Amino acid sequence: xxxxxxxxxxxxxxxxxxxxxxxxxxxxxxxxxxxxxxxxxxxxxxxxxxxxxxxxxxxxxxxxxxxxxxxxxxxxxxxxxxxxxxxxxxxxxxxxxxxxxxxxxxxxxxxxxxxxxxxxxxxxxxxxxxxxxxxxxxxxxxxxxxxxxxxxxxxxxxxxxxxxxxxxxxxxxxxxxxxxxxxxxxxxxxxxxxxxxxxxxxxxxxxxxxxxxxxxxxxxxxxxxxxxxxxxxxxxxxxxxxxxxxxxxxxxxxxxxxxxxxxxxxxxxxxxxxxxxxxxxxxxxxxxxxxxxxxxxxxxxxxxxxxxxxxxxxxxxxxxxxxxxxxxxxxxxxxxxxxxxxxxxxxxxxxxxxxxxxxxxxxxxxxx
Amino acid sequence: xxxxxxxxxxxxxxxxxxxxxxxxxxxxxxxxxxxxxxxxxxxxxxxxxxxxxxxxxxxxxxxxxxxxxxxxxxxxxxxxxxxxxxxxxxxxxxxxxxxxxxxxxxxxxxxxxxxxxxxxxxxx
Numbered sequence: 001x002x003x004x005x006x007x008x009x010x011x012x013x014x015x016x017x018x019x020x021x022x023x024x025x026x027x028x029x030x031x032x033x034x035x036x037x038x039x040x041x042x043x044x045x046x047x048x049x050x051x052x053x054x055x056x057x058x059x060x061x062x063x064x065x066x067x068x069x070x071x072x073x074x075x076x077x078x079x080x081x082x083x084x085x086x087x088x089x090x091x092x093x094x095x096x097x098x099x100x101x102x103x104x105x106x107x108x109x110x111x112x113x114x115x116x117x118x119x120x121x122x123x124x125x126x127x128x129x130x131x132x133x134x135x136x137x138x139x140x141x142x143x144x145x146x147x148x149x150x151x152x153x154x155x156x157x158x159x160x161x162x163x164x165x166x167x168x169x170x171x172x173x174x175x176x177x178x179x180x181x182x183x184x185x186x187x188x189x190x191x192x193x194x195x196x197x198x199x200x201x202x203x204x205x206x207x208x209x210x211x212x213x214x215x216x217x218x219x220x221x222x223x224x225x226x227x228x229x230x231x232x233x234x235x236x237x238x239x240x241x242x243x244x245x246x247x248x249x250x251x252x253x254x255x256x257x258x259x260x261x262x263x264x265x266x267x268x269x270x271x272x273x274x275x276x277x278x279x280x281x282x283x284x285x286x287x288x289x290x291x292x293x294x295x296x297x298x299x300x301x302x303x304x305x306x307x308x309x310x311x312x313x314x315x316x317x318x319x320x321x322x323x324x325x326x327x328x329x330x331x332x333x334x335x336x337x338x339x340x341x342x343x344x345x346x347x348x349x350x351x352x353x354x355x356x357x358x359x360x361x362x363x364x365x366x367x368x
Numbered sequence: 369x370x371x372x373x374x375x376x377x378x379x380x381x382x383x384x385x386x387x388x389x390x391x392x393x394x395x396x397x398x399x400x401x402x403x404x405x406x407x408x409x410x411x412x413x414x415x416x417x418x419x420x421x422x423x424x425x426x427x428x429x430x431x432x433x434x435x436x437x438x439x440x441x442x443x444x445x446x447x448x449x450x451x452x453x454x455x456x457x458x459x460x461x462x463x464x465x466x467x468x469x470x471x472x473x474x475x476x477x478x479x480x481x482x483x484x485x486x487x488x489x490x491x492x
Contacts, residue, residue, distance in 0.1 A: 040427045041402040226401070226428050295405050297425050319404040319427045326405075348423065 011057035012147045012204040013211055020222050028120035030058040033224040040226035044321040047193055047231060048362075050219030051156035053211060054228055056192075057147040060123025061201060064114040064130070066138035073107065073114060075133045078250065078269040080260025086111040089173045089188050092258050093250055094126060099274025100246035101253065102129060104238060108175040108188060115175070115186065117148070117199070119240045147207030151214055152197030152223075152231075154365060157189070159217040160198065167198060172366040181213040192228060194235025194364045233327060234320045236289055236359025242300055243287060243315045243329060251278035252331065254287045285312060286337040289359035290328040290345070296352050297326040298345040304332055305344040305351065311336050314345065320361060327361045328354070372460075373476055374485035375436045377418075380460055383476050390436060391464040392424065392455060395489050400426040403455040408444035408466055415441060415468065417475065422465050424455060437475045439468040 008031040017024065022033035033055065035043060046052055064073060070081040079092030089108035096102050103122040108115040118126045123142075130140050151160060161168040164180040170189040178187045186201040202210050214220055229239070238244045244253045249271070256279070263269060267276055292298055302314040317328030328345070336343065339358050344351035373381045378396035382389045397403065405425040415421050415435040422433035422444075444466045448454050454463035470476065480488060 034428070035401065039402050044427075230427055296407070297405060297430070299430060319425070321402075321427065 009058075011055055012207040013055045013057060013149075016208050016211055017055065017222075022222070022224060025225070027225060028058055030120065032058060033222070035224040035226045036222045038221065040224070040230060041321045043221060043223035043227035044230050046219075046221045047153045047195060047223055047227060048322050049154070050221070051151060051153040051159055051197070051217065052193070052223030052227060053214050053220055054150040054152065054223050054225075055147075055211070056150050056199070056228075057204075057207065058120035059148055060116070060118035060120065060126065061143040061146050061148060062116045062118065062123075062127060062130075063110075063141045063143065064116065064138060065112070065141060068135060069114050069138050070109075072134050072138045073130070074263070074269065076102070076129055076270060078259040078263045078272070078275065079107070080262055081107060081114070083260065083262070084109040087175055089175045089190060093244075093255060094129065095250065095269055095271040095275075096246050097270045098246075099249045099271030099278075101240070101244040101248055101250065102126065102246065102270075104240055104244060104255075106188070106190065110175065110186075115201075121241060145204045146201050147204050148199060148201050149207070149211055149214070150191050150193075150197065150199045150228075151220070152191045152193040152195045153219075154196060155219040156195070156197040157367065159219055160214070162217065163213065170198075170367070172196075172368045180210060183210050183213075185210065189367060192235075192237055193231035194237070194360055194362060195231070196365055196367045230318060230321055233316055233318060233329070234322055234360065234362040235364060236329065236361060238287075238329075239316055248287070248331070249274055249278055249283065251275055252283045252285055252287060282334055284334060285331045286334055287315070287329060287331055288337050289357045289361060290314065290317070290330055290343065290354050291357040291361070292326040292328065292345060292352055292354040294352060295325065296347060298328050298347050298352060298354070302328075302330075303346040304330060305346055306336050306342070311343075322362050329359065332356070372482060373436075373479035374482065374488075375434070375479055376488060377434045377436075379433060379436050381436045381476055381479060383470070383473060386469065386473065387442060388437060388439070388468045388470055388476060389464050390466055390468060392433060392459055393485070394459055397456050397459040397463075400424060400429075400431060400455075402427050403452045406448055406452050406455065406465070408449060409441045411441055411443055413441045415439065424452075433465055435468060436479060437468060437470050438472070439470040441466055442469050443467040
């Protein structure tokens with residue numbers, strides 16, 4: 001392996017991963033578990049049927065404190081942050097001046113502050129951008145000493161409720177301070193798998209104790225980044241750097257739903273001009289779901305053709321264990337974006353037939 | 369029993385009755401993880417040594433499988449196409465990939481012995 005492991009950062013759960021027999025890989029500057037001995041397929045299916053525990057401590061956590069924090073954040077995102085009630089969380093995009101996506105993120109209203117979760121590969125860029133627009137009186141506190149774990153699957157909340165009853169009353173995108181096995185945590189009922197479940201922020205010192213308590217619950221298995229990727233792909237969720245980046249607009253990415261209604265009257269977020277133009281006239285290309293017709297997966301960067309002409313590119317693709325077949329997403333020229341449109345995926349130079357398909361490929365099962 | 373030989377690309381080769389059967393090693397299947405798709409060469413194809421002639425896809429990634437020796441493909445394993453997980457469960461038995469009639473059977477002698485391959489894997 002080219003990357004020297006000495007230069008990689010470790011999460012607070014590194015020794016637990018080793019003990020569980022994880023295969024560690026470099027990801028966004030961290031040594032992360034891509035899978036445990038059970039393997040990606042088994043971890044994926046266990047999450048869809050029971051509960052998978054994922055270490056996502058590489059992700060950035062931060063809080064915005066002070067009068068006008070929501071207003072300040074709205075200078076960087078088209079999301080309606082001000083409308084967010086205490087105890088609620090939402091998904092949003094940070095945008096660039098040219099209308100691209102700087103990052104996708106979660107923001108929660110904790111009453112006296114906003115809590116942010118950022119992508120590992122983008123947290124430094126995001127925090128610099130946020131700090132550059134903060135007015136006097138609003139402060140960004142990065143939280144490098146906090147770990148984050150995701151406990152996902154149809155059995156996750158019921159199992160967690162046996163040791164932390166408060167979580168059962170939470171709805172999708174609720175956020176609550178919860179004591180779990182005597183450990184103070186911040187729980188949000190959300191995730192990146194399409195399943196019901198929670199993400200739990202905890203101090204680095206208590207992360208391993210929390211993870212062990214969760215793994216001791218019935219039906220719980222450790223799951224790595226490999227399963228996380230196949231789960232989010234089946235759920236039709238974007239991966240920053242693959243499916244969205246500084247060149248893709250929120251309209252092209254089919255993420256217009258993250259733009260607040262009020263923001264679409266104010267047009268005062270970075271890149272508003274491009275977003276407005278694309279909403280009025282339609283974007284040149286659109287992110288779509290793609291189902292290959294055979295068994296052959298098409299990976300990221302696979303060219304997409306119609307009638308011998310290149311009309312787009314796959315941005316994420318692989319094998320969906322719950323679909324028991326391949327699935328992908330990518331960008332195609334708008335005239336080829338309708339569900340059911342026949343596409344040729346040029347896998348290793350050969351055309352493999354596929355169709356544009358609605359996402360999610362596997363139905364979301366959130367606790368709405 | 370024919371001696372099994374190995375390549376640095378993690379294929380195994382077994383010569384029997386003038387035909388070489390080829391598959392991926394236990395080490396390779398473990399590194400790949402769950403195999404979900406294989407693409408195999410057609411019978412009759414003439415192949416060069418070290419030419420990429422098959423593809424094995426796991427949940428995570430696609431990898432090439434190479435012809436360890438020059439020759440003519442005489443058979444591909446349809447059972448593996450129908451059930452790619454055989455590459456994980458029986459990589460050196462039912463999970464074989466293809467059979468080659470070698471242009472020069474002596475070329476197989478130049479490949480690694482089982483103990484050489486074991487040392488090679490340990491050095492990775």
